[in-house]
Amino acid sequence: MAWNTNVLVGQSGGPTAAINASLAGVFDTARDLGAHVLGMRYGIEGFLAGRILHLDRTLGSPMDVELLRRTPASFLGSCRFMLPRPEDDPAFYRDAFAKLEAARVGAVFYIGGNDSMDTIEKLSRWGKEHHSDIRFIGIPKTIDNDLVGTDHTPGYGSAAKFIATTTREITRDSSVYDLKSVTFIEIMGRDAGWLTGSACLAGEPGNPCPDLVLLPEVTLNQDALLQRLSLLLERKNTVVVAVSEGVRHRDGTLLCEAAAEAADGTRLDAFGHVASLSGTGRYLASVTRSALGCKTRAIELSTLQRCASHVASATDLAEAYALGGAGVLAAREGKTAMMSAITRIFDKPYLYTTDLTPIEEVANKSRMVPRDFISADGLNVTASFERYARPLIEGEVSSTYLGGVPHHITQLDADRA
């Protein structure tokens, strides 16, 4: 029996290489079940402003959906919009539900991170309290991998595969001259060190790489770091350090804040703007050069690490797609206020199953790298981290190249259709 309803799907928060694979999973499964699929242009904020895409038309051919799986960032567009608390602004929810009912929406799927799960939690709570039939399901997505209630989050594996690949390539690049050097690779993750830790996947048995890994979960002992670098340089030419943008001094200030302050006594750049959260690597490169006198270099992976679809993890994209589809099946069965989740069965061979986690256990919590994933001296990750992260980057995706560049599907194509 066909699921004769409209389903509404949105994407929220920062882009990843896998968020469109989850959209493809929602779309394919909902359409297979007979539903019509509407998309929120620019997230819940766009939907409330009346911006709806008819995805049955936009994604008209199987090739469109196949390209969607390989296209980074958010095909539908995204927003950063926190819903008010239902008790503070009931008018907001009355309006939102009136709009959902006007569009004959039977189920809402929101693909995103922490704030998006908060959106699902609030909407589903209001819905339950007001006896709405609309189902609300969260589909997890964040390169930061800091959501609770799931073994890991789609988007993380692909970002980690890019980070590991690039860390290995940078290490080759740094090793060509017969001189002492320290290279700092600055990686995203303000509070959680999952991304920075994934640099360890560049290592091979008997040949660890990078040499050190500095996570935001551990405050930096700068003297201990310099001492360790000095020892490393005694026995090898090329030292490579992965460092999170969110690493802090023992007094709680971010290294990058210290960098900005050191320059001119304020945290403003030359044009009076507050310095952005980067410069951690540059700060450490400068400190190390002063203290040890060797060549240093800082490299920021910047936004490249969250949209590098050309080196996406096949495992990641498959899970992202599966979690989208599993969310639709759950809604079809009448479930609401849930997040699609991954439960790991085994590390090697890697086995997992999809699951559902009550949304109130997820929203507004975050998951840090556990202590036993970090070495005792706080300057590296352990074998447990590698065992956890390795399977998530395995498998390669064959991009569709046109003119030598991976082909994407974009809203421009959609607007033309």
Place this chain on the structure above:
Amino acid sequence: MAWNTNVLVGQSGGPTAAINASLAGVFDTARDLGAHVLGMRYGIEGFLAGRILHLDRTLGSPMDVELLRRTPASFLGSCRFMLPRPEDDPAFYRDAFAKLEAARVGAVFYIGGNDSMDTIEKLSRWGKEHHSDIRFIGIPKTIDNDLVGTDHTPGYGSAAKFIATTTREITRDSSVYDLKSVTFIEIMGRDAGWLTGSACLAGEPGNPCPDLVLLPEVTLNQDALLQRLSLLLERKNTVVVAVSEGVRHRDGTLLCEAAAEAADGTRLDAFGHVASLSGTGRYLASVTRSALGCKTRAIELSTLQRCASHVASATDLAEAYALGGAGVLAAREGKTAMMSAITRIFDKPYLYTTDLTPIEEVANKSRMVPRDFISADGLNVTASFERYARPLIEGEVSSTYLGGVPHHITQLDADRA
């Protein structure tokens, strides 16, 4: 009849994704002809210090050579070492030739850019003047693509493929929110704009990307740039600009120097070091934010663009390998003081042949982007640039992944062997 000699091969200058493919070409061809292949550890500087690798042993299996083709940077190690002029220091050359003769070297192959071709030029000139039988051949390599005497240089195509791919991914990433933004992507190339121009390959018919391309061949008119950005923002949300690290103001100062000066009146960073050649993108992001009030972002592709083997161009690696082999064949025929070169026969379909260019026509010259490859207003490249560069990035290389990361061969493996 076997070529019963020792050949010596070295790598010099900055790393690329293709320099090891040229080494593989030299190695395979020389060994097929019956020669023994010696490698310079850390270039000519290392050779003169007695650091020789026996590559017949180091690269013992066909799989080693296959991995070598897919490994970025310089497998042998590199140096930045300018030879003295023969007339200034004949003792240097007497010593060098004595060492070559002691190692029974019949031919020397040096893979590198401008400085490396200068090395070949000086050695071959001394050799000719002193009736040496040793042949000297240069194999071109530089991501900068600024060598004369060849249509283009190995290493350029792979760097360009990474730049185009990443520019497209960054454009996706920058487009997700419903707000006005300008993103500056800072690309290598102090004097020549070949790399920055290759960002245009991210565009598709009817959908140019990036919006603007700023090359070092054109001094910046900052007011004209801001005016153009303002117009672009009137009709679209997301503007992306590719900018060379080497762009200068009309008074001749580098934008990145201006950035450092603006911060504290000097060109020194907070620790008293001279600021490195980067910050061009950050400078433009800050200026644009001040002038136009929109969100801005600066992203440096940094060293990633020269060692991204995981997205190497198959055309580039095949040409790099072919030029290595062609150099060996030329030496076998008795040629010396030559550089292996590429002559383009046609753009589409792309057809080329290998060639030889007298080394004195190459050394110490450099090739800029010609004026007709740059738009009249100096803010973009033309269709002629795209037609030139497109074939060089075509074709994908299947990396050998192990544990989800491209596998490389390194000196560590060689040292163990």
